[in-house]
Amino acid sequence: MVVAVETRDLAKHYTMGQALVRALDGVTLQVARGEFVGLLGTSGSGKSTLLNLIAGLDHPTSGTVKVFDRSLASLSRAELSLHRRKNVGMIFQSFNLIPTMTAAENVALAMMFAGVPRAERDRRARKLLEQVGLGGRQRHRPSELSGGEQQRVSIARALANDPEILLADEPTGNLDSRTGHEILTLLQALNAGGARTVVLVTHDASLASRFAQRALTLLDGRIVAETRS
Amino acid sequence: MRLGDTTHLALRNLREAVLRTALTALGVSIGIASLVGMVSFGVALQDQVLGNFLRSGVFDSITVTPALRPMARGRGRGRGNVGDRFREAIGPSKQAPAGARLDDDALRKLAALDKVREVYPDVRVPVEITFGDFSQFAAATGVPMSARGEGVFQQIAFGRFFPNESDDTCLISLEFAHRISEGKAEDLLGKELTLTFASTEGAAQAAPLGLPGGINVQRGEKKFRIVGIVERQAAPGPLGAMFGAVMIPLARARRMGAYDLSNPQGILRQLTDKPTYTTVTVKVRRPQDAEEVEKKIRDMGFTAFSIADLMQSQKKAFILLDLFLGLVGSIALTVASLGIVNTMVMSILERTREIGIMKAIGGSDEDVRKIFLIEAALIGLMGGVFGLVLGWAVGRAINYGANYYLQSQGAPAANLFLIPWWLIGGGIAFALLVSLVAGSFPAMRASRLDPIQALRHD
Numbered sequence: 001m002v003v004a005v006e007t008r009d010l011a012k013h014y015t016m017g018q019a020l021v022r023a024l025d026g027v028t029l030q031v032a033r034g035e036f037v038g039l040l041g042t043s044g045s046g047k048s049t050l051l052n053l054i055a056g057l058d059h060p061t062s063g064t065v066k067v068f069d070r071s072l073a074s075l076s077r078a079e080l081s082l083h084r085r086k087n088v089g090m091i092f093q094s095f096n097l098i099p100t101m102t103a104a105e106n107v108a109l110a111m112m113f114a115g116v117p118r119a120e121r122d123r124r125a126r127k128l129l130e131q132v133g134l135g136g137r138q139r140h141r142p143s144e145l146s147g148g149e150q151q152r153v154s155i156a157r158a159l160a161n162d163p164e165i166l167l168a169d170e171p172t173g174n175l176d177s178r179t180g181h182e183i184l185t186l187l188q189a190l191n192a193g194g195a196r197t198v199v200l201v202t203h204d205a206s207l208a209s210r211f212a213q214r215a216l217t218l219l220d221g222r223i224v225a226e227t228r229s
Numbered sequence: 230m231r232l233g234d235t236t237h238l239a240l241r242n243l244r245e246a247v248l249r250t251a252l253t254a255l256g257v258s259i260g261i262a263s264l265v266g267m268v269s270f271g272v273a274l275q276d277q278v279l280g281n282f283l284r285s286g287v288f289d290s291i292t293v294t295p296a297l298r299p300m301a302r303g304r305g306r307g308r309g310n311v312g313d314r315f316r317e318a319i320g321p322s323k324q325a326p327a328g329a330r331l332d333d334d335a336l337r338k339l340a341a342l343d344k345v346r347e348v349y350p351d352v353r354v355p356v357e358i359t360f361g362d363f364s365q366f367a368a369a370t371g372v373p374m375s376a377r378g379e380g381v382f383q384q385i386a387f388g389r390f391f392p393n394e395s396d397d398t399c400l401i402s403l404e405f406a407h408r409i410s411e412g413k414a415e416d417l418l419g420k421e422l423t424l425t426f427a428s429t430e431g432a433a434q435a436a437p438l439g440l441p442g443g444i445n446v447q448r449g450e451k452k453f454r455i456v457g458i459v460e461r462q463a464a465p466g467p468l469g470a471m472f473g474a475v476m477i478p479l480a481r482a483r484r485m486g487a488y489d490l491s492n493p494q495g496i497l498r499q500l501t502d503k504p505t506y507t508t509v510t511v512k513v514r515r516p517q518d519a520e521e522v523e524k525k526i527r528d529m530g531f532t533a534f535s536i537a538d539l540m541q542s543q544k545k546a547f548i549l550l551d552l553f554l555g556l557v558g559s560i561a562l563t564v565a566s567l568g569i570v571n572t573m574v575m576s577i578l579e580r581t582r583e584i585g586i587m588k589a590i591g592g593s594d595e596d597v598r599k600i601f602l603i604e605a606a607l608i609g610l611m612g613g614v615f616g617l618v619l620g621w622a623v624g625r626a627i628n629y630g631a632n633y634y635l636q637s638q639g640a641p642a643a644n645l646f647l648i649p650w651w652l653i654g655g656g657i658a659f660a661l662l663v664s665l666v667a668g669s670f671p672a673m674r675a676s677r678l679d680p681i682q683a684l685r686h687d
Contacts, residue, residue, distance in 0.1 A: 057589060057680045078593050085591025096586045096684065100245055110590040112234045157590060 002033040003069065004165055004197040005054055010063035011221075012049050023049040025221035026063070033164070034194025036187075038212030039201045046221040047201045051167050054199065055088050056080040067165070085114055089158025091187075093170035095150040097142040103129060103153045104138040110160035128156040132186060148179035155186060165197045166190065172207065184211045230596045239603040242576060250608060253565075253572040257612025257660055258619050260562030265620035265648065265656045267558030271551040273647040279543060288516035289346070291523050291535045293339065293509040295331045329530030332505045339511055342525055344518040349373045350506040352482040358475060359423040363409045369424060369475045371482030372400070375512075388418045388457030394480040399453040405474035406458050414458050421452040422475065426485060449485065453477060562659075565612070566667040573605055573671035584675055585683025598676035605668020606661055613660025620656075621648055 012024040024046045031037050039047040052058040053065050056072050065072045067087055075083060084090075097106045107125040116124070129138055132152040142150050151171055158166055168187060172180030184200075188211050191198045202208055208215040209229045217225035243250045329335065340348040352371035357364060376382055377390045382400075391398050399422060406414040426449050453475075511533075513522050519535045526533040577584070584597055624646030632642045 052681055055589070078595065081588065081591055081593035081596075084589065090589050092589075092684075096582075096589070098583055098586060100241070109587070112238075113230050113587070113591045113593070113596055115231055117231075118234075161591065 003030050004033040004035070004067065005029075005031040005199070006066040006069075007050075007053070008064050008066075010050070010053060010065060011061045012046070012053065012058065013061045022221045024053070024060070027218075027221070027223055029216060029223060031197060031199060033197055034191070036191045036198045036200070036211065036213045038208030038215035039199065039218060040203070040205055040208050040215050041218035042203055045218040047218050048169055049221075050218070051169050051199065051201050054165075055090055055167050056083045081113075085110075085161055087163055088165045088167050089161070089163040091151070091154050091158050091166065091168040091171045093173035095142065095147075095154045095174070097150055097153055097157075099142050102139050102141055103134060103145065103156075106142070106153055107157045107160055110157050114161050124160070125156070128159055129153070131159075132156045146179075147175050148182060151175065151179075151183050152186070155183070155190075159190070163196075165199065167199050167201075169201045170203070171200070172202065172204070180207070187211070230592075230599070235596065235599045236603050236607075238600050239607060242580070242600070242604050243607060246576065246579075249572055249575070250611075253568050254608050254612040254615065256565040256568040257562070257609055257664065258616035260559075260565035260663075261613050261616025261656050261660050262620035262623060263561040264555060264558035264659070265617055265652060266624055266646065267554035268551060268652055269620070269624055269646040269648045271547065271554045272649060272652065273643075273645050274550070275547040276647055277643055279540065279547070288535070288537055288540075289513050289519060291511040291513065291519055291526065291533050292351075293331065293511055293526055294507065294532045294534075295505070296329060296530050296532055330505050331507075331509060331531060335529075335531070336506075336509060338529065339509065339526065342511075342522060344514050344522055345511055346514050347373070347375055347512040349479060349510055350483075351508040351510055352479060352506075354424075354426055354477075354482050354485055356475075357425040358409075359425065360409045360420070367474055369399070369426075369477050369482065371479035372476045373479045382459060384460040385457045386460045387415045388455070390457060391478045392456065394478040396478075397451055397453045397481065398456045398478065400457045400459055400476040401455055402474050403458050403460055408474075417455050417458065419454065421454050423450060423452050424475075424477075425450045451485075562663055566663045569605055569608055569664050569667035570671060572608070573601060573668050574674075576604065577601065577671055577675045580675075581678065581683045581686040584678050585680045585686065588678070588680035589684060594676040597678075598672045601672035601675050602665065602668050605664045605672065608668075609660045609662075609664025610657065612664070613657040616660060617648075617653060617656050621646075624648070 006029070008028050010024055010027040011022070013020055013022050015021070027046075027050060039050060041047045049058065053060055053072075054067065056065075056067075056075070060073070067083065072080065072083065097103075098109065101109065104122065104125045107128055108121040111121040111124065126138060129135060129152075132155050134149060134152050134156070137145060137149060140149075142153070145153065151174075155166075155171075166187065171183055171187070175183060184207060187198055187200065190196050198212075200208065200212055205215070205217075209227065213229060215227045215229070216223050217227070336348050336350065339345065350371075353368040354371070355366070356369045357366050358369075372382075372391070374391065374394050382390055385400075386403055388400075391400070401409075401417070401422075403414055406417050410417055427447070459476075511522065511526065513519050516537065519537050523533045523535055523538075584592075587597060588594075628645045631645055636642060
């Protein structure tokens with residue numbers, strides 16, 4: 001088994017006003033390559049913080065995060081941005097598309113940072129949007145798209161630089177249940193046959209048990225349960 | 230990230246806030262316009278003052294005279310004596326051979342120097358000029374054929390330059406023309422002046438005047454046809470007027486064999502086989518070569534002087550004036566640069582979330598910094614280009630008004646604003662530089678934004 005993500009005694013503390021918040025308080029886990037893992041928990045359980053640490057968007061207070069056996073702690077800011085560009089693709093609850101750009105431009109933006117030439121970028125953005133079922137909506141801006149469509153654009157963007165790992169933070173949180181199912185089905189298809197590793201953060205235990213191969217439940221910054229489906 | 234893509238994103242940002250971009254760029258324009266206006270005013274002033282000298286063509290000529298006697302230097306006790314300092318400045322260098330003769334050999338040596346275009350002796354023939362009832366003692370100046378189209382001969386009011394160097398033709402100054410004739414100066418063209426001089430040449434009209442040493446001097450008389458009238462008398466040369474009221478071809482003047490009998494030295498000089506010259510003009514290829522050639526001539530043991538020596542201090546004064554005007558002009562640009570900072574800070578505040586997104590999907594600090602830096606640079610570029618146009622237009626308008634006033638007061642028109650090429654390039658480059666400096670702080674701030682905080686921002 002190739003380990004895609006590994007954390008050891010991972011902790012993230014921060015102060016909010018006077019109080020010390022232990023967002024993560026010693027998390028040790030392993031995610032195998034090609035696995036679909038769910039991170040379950042109520043709001044404030046630390047699941048999003050864990051995802052941000054894996055993405056290299058945040059720095060841990062203590063403990064280590066390794067992605068493909070490489071510790072993120074040893075990386076410079078520039079190397080961390082390279083990690084986000086190459087290794088991981090992020091999908092957010094609120095989509096986080098740039099409102100003034102069309103669907104295709106949003107997807108192409110991720111490739112711009114990777115220095116992909118324009119023609120190649122446009123071709124690949126079109127292909128990815130077709131792949132997520134948005135073939136006819138390339139020139140639409142986020143405001144002209146439904147929530148489900150916006151999340152599909154965001155998935156296409158996450159795939160732009162062909163990362164090994166997809167990190168989805170409550171991707172269905174702003175969607176109705178039917179659309180949410182469609183999105184998760186899409187993620188499942190992307191994971192099919194171990195093509196990509198998916199880490200899904202959700203508060204919905206039923207969704208986790210239905211789509212993820214394994215679910216870890218967090219409470220107050222600790223893993224309290226592990227279930228296999 | 231490719232530079233083209235970064236620029237593309239920066240342009241997109243600017244397009245989304247057209248009004249803000251336009252106002253900020255307008256601020257930069259006003260800054261650049263005031264800077265360009267001030268400096269172009271300084272440049273025009275300099276041109277008014279120094280330009281006449283430049284156009285007179287004396288910058289490429291060096292006046293060479295025989296070395297001053299060493300005692301002239303030793304005698305000066307008071308260090309403040311201007312004459313002594315002047316002699317010191319132009320005199321031969323200490324190690325130079327003393328008393329080098331300024332004769333035909335020396336002329337050949339001077340001509341052989343590097344970067345020297347031409348060497349000719351300044352021949353001034355003492356003559357009596359007669360025209361109708363008018364009669365005056367003066368000097369006829371020998372003018373080389375190469376002076377055609379140069380210096381004072383750039384503007385020949387009536388007629389033309391000497392057709393050749395052997396005919397008995399002459400040019401006179403407009404001022405002289407008015408002195409000898411009350412009619413229109415133009416009507417003098419083709420008329421003849423009678424020049425009377427001491428000569429060995431020509432038909433003897435009176436008994437030869439015996440001089441010690443056995444040279445024969447006769448009274449020569451020649452008629453010279455006026456072929457042209459020059460507008461100005463030559464600019465004041467280093468040693469008296471370069472060309473006088475009456476100018477004849479140099480070769481003609483030398484052939485006249487006229488003797489300068491106005492002083493004993495003049496007579497003595499001409500008693501030898503090898504005549505020497507009081508003054509020789511050395512023309513260099515380019516005005517900037519003058520200094521170097523001057524030094525070499527001094528090393529040969531002559532005294533050398535060029536108008537550039539006098540211009541140095543004036544030039545320094547103008548550089549100071551330009552600096553001062555530039556500083557005053559920069560005040561508006563400084564304010565404009567604060568406008569850029571303000572606009573960039575606003576732009577970044579509005580785009581905080583966007584910056585977070587960019588970082589989350591792989592944009593580096595450097596990518597973000599460059600986007601905003603280029604955004605600022607583009608504002609500066611637009612402002613710079615428009616500012617130049619604005620500065621030019623305002624300058625033209627003021628120029629028009631000022632000249633209208635000058636002419637109503639009977640003064641000649643003058644160009645009060647000059648925008649040379651270096652000011653165009655410099656203005657745009659400066660606008661770019663200022664905007665880059667102004668944009669660097671906001672851009673740095675944007676690049677250091679914490680992506681998680683930025684993503685939470687609305």
